[in-house]
Amino acid sequence: MTASFALSNTTNELKSLLAHTLGMPQVPPSWTDDMPLFGNIPDLDSMTIVALVTAIEEHFAIEFIDEDMTMDTFVSLTKLAMVVHGKLGS
Amino acid sequence: MTEITPASTAHPFFMDAATGRRFCIYHPPSSKTACQGAIICVPPFGEEMNKSRRISANLARTLASAGFGVLLIDLLGCGDSSGELKDATLAIWKQDIAMAKAWIERQVGVTASLWGLRLGALLALDFARSSHSIERLVLWQPVLHGRSYLTQLLRTHLAADLLEAGRSVSGTAELRNALLAGNSLEIAGYDIMPEMARALDALNAEEFLLPPMRIDWFEVVSSADGRIPPARMGIAERWKANGVMVDIHAIHSQAFWSSQEISEAPELVAATFRVLTETIR
Numbered sequence: 629m630t631a632s633f634a635l636s637n638t639t640n641e642l643k644s645l646l647a648h649t650l651g652m653p654q655v656p657p658s659w660t661d662d663m664p665l666f667g668n669i670p671d672l673d674s675m676t677i678v679a680l681v682t683a684i685e686e687h688f689a690i691e692f693i694d695e696d697m698t699m700d701t702f703v704s705l706t707k708l709a710m711v712v713h714g715k716l717g718s
Numbered sequence: 719m720t721e722i723t724p725a726s727t728a729h730p731f732f733m734d735a736a737t738g739r740r741f742c743i744y745h746p747p748s749s750k751t752a753c754q755g756a757i758i759c760v761p762p763f764g765e766e767m768n769k770s771r772r773i774s775a776n777l778a779r780t781l782a783s784a785g786f787g788v789l790l791i792d793l794l795g796c797g798d799s800s801g802e803l804k805d806a807t808l809a810i811w812k813q814d815i816a817m818a819k820a821w822i823e824r825q826v827g828v829t830a831s832l833w834g835l836r837l838g839a840l841l842a843l844d845f846a847r848s849s850h851s852i853e854r855l856v857l858w859q860p861v862l863h864g865r866s867y868l869t870q871l872l873r874t875h876l877a878a879d880l881l882e883a884g885r886s887v888s889g890t891a892e893l894r895n896a897l898l899a900g901n902s903l904e905i906a907g908y909d910i911m912p913e914m915a916r917a918l919d920a921l922n923a924e925e926f927l928l929p930p931m932r933i934d935w936f937e938v939v940s941s942a943d944g945r946i947p948p949a950r951m952g953i954a955e956r957w958k959a960n961g962v963m964v965d966i967h968a969i970h971s972q973a974f975w976s977s978q979e980i981s982e983a984p985e986l987v988a989a990t991f992r993v994l995t996e997t998i999r
Contacts, residue, residue, distance in 0.1 A: 648940035651977025666881075671978035674877035675765055675906065678870050679976035683940075686947040694889035697876050 636661070638709040645683045646705075649676060661706045666699070677702065684708075690715040728779070733791070733821060738800030740814055741792040743775070745782035747826060754785035754995070756822045756830040757856070760815060760838035760845075761790070764871075764908045766975040767797060770835050773974050777833075777987045784995050787826040791818045804902065804909045808841065808917040815845050829853055833990075836975050837861045840923055847926045856990060857935045859975060862953055864921030868894065868910075875905045894919075924953045932963045934993050936986060939968045967993065 643655045650671055665672055681692050690712065701711050729746070732739040747753045759774050761767045778788040793811045795803035819830045831854035834842030839860030846852035861867045872890040879887050897903055897915040904910070935954060937946045946968055954964045971985040 644940050648973055649976050651972045651974075651979055651981050653972075674874050674881055676976065676978065677877040677880070678873045679973070681873065682870055683973075686949070689947070689949070694876065694891065697873065697880060699880060699884050702880075 635706070635709050635713060638712055639705050641687065642684070642705050642709055642712070645687060646680055649680045649683055659705070661709075662704050664704055665702050665708075684712060688712055688716060728775070728782075732800075733817065735794070735814065735817055737805070737810070738794065740794065740800075740817075741798035742818070743778070743790040744822070744825070745778040745786075745788040745790075747785045747787045748783050751785040753787065753826050753828060756787045756826045756828050757781060757789070757833050757994075758815065758818045758822060758830050759788065759790045760832055760834040760842045761793065761796065762836035762838050762975060763796070765906060766836050767792075769975055769977065769980060772980050773983055773987060774835070776982060777990055780987065780991050781994065784991070786994070787822055789818055789822045789830075791815075802909070804911050806911075807913055808844070808921070811841055812845050812848075815841070816849065819851070831856065834858065834860065837867060840864060840867070840921055843923050843926055843928070844921060846931060847928050850929050852929075853931050855931060855933045856994070857933060858986070858990075859938050859973075860923070860935065862923040862950065864918035868915055868918045871905050871910060872903075875903065878906065924956060926957075927960060928957055928962050930961050930963075932997075933957065933965070934990075934997075935964060935966045936990060937966060937968050938971050938973055938983070938986060940970075940973075944968070944970070965993075 639661045643659055647655045685691055696711060700707065702708060729744045731742055731744065733742050759778065761774070762770050774790055778790055781788050791814060792799040793806065793814045795801045795806035815832070822830050832842040832846065832852055833856040834840070835858045839857040840862065842855055842857070843860070846855055869890050872893045875893060876888070876890065893903060894915070897910065897912050900912050902909055902911050937950065939946060946966060951966070954966050958964050967989055969986050969989050971983040972981040974981040974983045974986065
């Protein structure tokens with residue numbers, strides 16, 4: 629498995645987790661990997677971000693630290709996937 | 719104290735407590751069938767409670783039609799009950815549960831079970847381990863570690879900073895230390911007091927020595943994931959090893975506690991109804 633394929637897989641899993649957190653029955657087809665999260669998803673508020681982070685932590689068995697809670701982390705799904713990959717040691 | 723005559727409709731009322739009054743909605747068991755049991759809903763905290771109102775009412779109505787008496791209660795300082803959140807402690811909330819339990823057991827004459835949602839599930843577990851009067855718990859997406867839950871609340875504070883100012887001006891460790899040092903903290907409109915923070919930090923369901931009982935644990939899983947995190951499974955196994963009967967039910971449904979739109983999660987309601995009605999003692 630190549631690194632880019634693994635990153636793509638993680639991004640897809642993050643899409644599912646985000647859709648689930650937002651209460652959506654499925655991932656909207658309009659969601660692209662490099663889509664900016666802020667601005668494109670109007671319902672993304674502070675509680676949703678925290679619920680998403682918690683879901684990511686449980687799903688991947690990783691832990692976010694305070695330093696991860698930056699705009700840069702959530703700038704896009706791909707960037708979020710890279711942060712997750714960094715914690716997985718991929 | 720208010721006494722209710724069983725009927726087919728929900729009865730909202732205020733229950734007198736040692737301090738103030740608690741808003742309750744009682745769904746009496748249908749008169750068309752013999753009473754099948756009594757259940758008290760222990761609600762989640764904050765916005766999660768607001769997001770759970772409809773789904774709680776849906777299950778309560780459905781269970782009442784099948785012969786269960788169901789009591790929904792707003793704990794001190796929450797929802798429509800009297801008092802401020804800053805006056806609430808976990809000890810008072812457990813007194814509220816005890817009061818609700820005594821009330822509904824007088825109504826229907828059977829031992830009440832607890833149905834806890836999110837933080838309410840942790841509270842129900844804490845109540846059950848100390849009261850030794852609970853034979854059955856129903857847990858919906860339980861919060862299991864008070865410390866982690868408090869961290870999530872603190873993160874909400876950081877995330878609000880992030881959205882407002884583009885960066886967080888502090889960290890969870892700093893906020894937790896300030897709380898534990900005696901300062902209150904407002905998070906998303908809810909005042910978290912030092913005593914509440916300390917009590918949450920100390921609650922770890924993994925370490926609870928529960929008396930013999932039956933637990934039906936409903937875990938909402940995403941369609942892509944479909945599995946329950948191993949760490950959570952491990953806690954159930956630990957309880958089982960101590961003689962507790964635990965059934966975990968993985969349900970593909972909406973995250974009722976975090977959905978932006980109010981979720982009805984019909985799969986979760988149906989699964990809980992099925993388990994409760996099929997396993998009546």
